[in-house]
Amino acid sequence: MKKIIFSFFIAMAVLMSCKNDWTIDDADLPPIAENSDGFGYVGNFTGEGASVLFSVEVPVTSEYTIIVRGRASSDIPGTGVFKVNGDEKQISFDEQYVWKDQTVAVRLNQGVNYVDVCKGSGNGMFFIDYIELK
Numbered sequence: 001m002k003k004i005i006f007s008f009f010i011a012m013a014v015l016m017s018c019k020n021d022w023t024i025d026d027a028d029l030p031p032i033a034e035n036s037d038g039f040g041y042v043g044n045f046t047g048e049g050a051s052v053l054f055s056v057e058v059p060v061t062s063e064y065t066i067i068v069r070g071r072a073s074s075d076i077p078g079t080g081v082f083k084v085n086g087d088e089k090q091i092s093f094d095e096q097y098v099w100k101d102q103t104v105a106v107r108l109n110q111g112v113n114y115v116d117v118c119k120g121s122g123n124g125m126f127f128i129d130y131i132e133l134k
Contacts, residue, residue: 043127044073045080051118054131056084061110068102068117069129071095078127081120082106084113091117093126 042052058064070093072078082089082104091102117128 041070041127041129043070043078045117045119045124045126047124049118050124051116052128054115054117055112056108056115056131056133057112058108058110058133062108064106064108065134066104066106066115067132067134068104069099069132070102070126071097071099071129073125073127076123076125078125079122080124080126081118081122083116083118083120085109088120090120090122091126092122099129 045051056066066082068082068091070078070091072093072095075096077092077094079090079092082091082102084106085108087106089104089106091104093100093102115131117131118124
């Protein structure tokens with residue numbers, strides 16, 4: 001009996017969520033941000049020492065391009081720093097509700113490299129969805 005009741009509630013939740021699909025047309029409300037890829041995103045690096053650390057492994061030491069997917073966390077552009085192996089690159093995301101790609105060219109060493117995305121000299125008001133090695 002418990003399985004049937006549980007299944008009934010799941011079916012009702014699915015039906016109700018499909019039935020109530022809607023959008024906001026009121027001009028006074030902010031638009032809803034696009035969905036992130038994967039399981040979520042990190043951000044608002046405004047606190048002292050706030051950052052996200054990625055490990056990136058490459059087969060040979062060389063110049064690489066890394067895509068940083070992000071968006072501003074408020075109505076002003078979000079700025080920060082992308083650090084790897086002592087090199088710092090400025091990153092900026094202008095739009096609050098749209099995910100955009102920043103391209104960063106960096107030299108990575110053979111093996112594991114640690115990439116740190118943080119406020120740095122910027123305002124830290126941005127979200128990061130992912131980074132991608134090209």
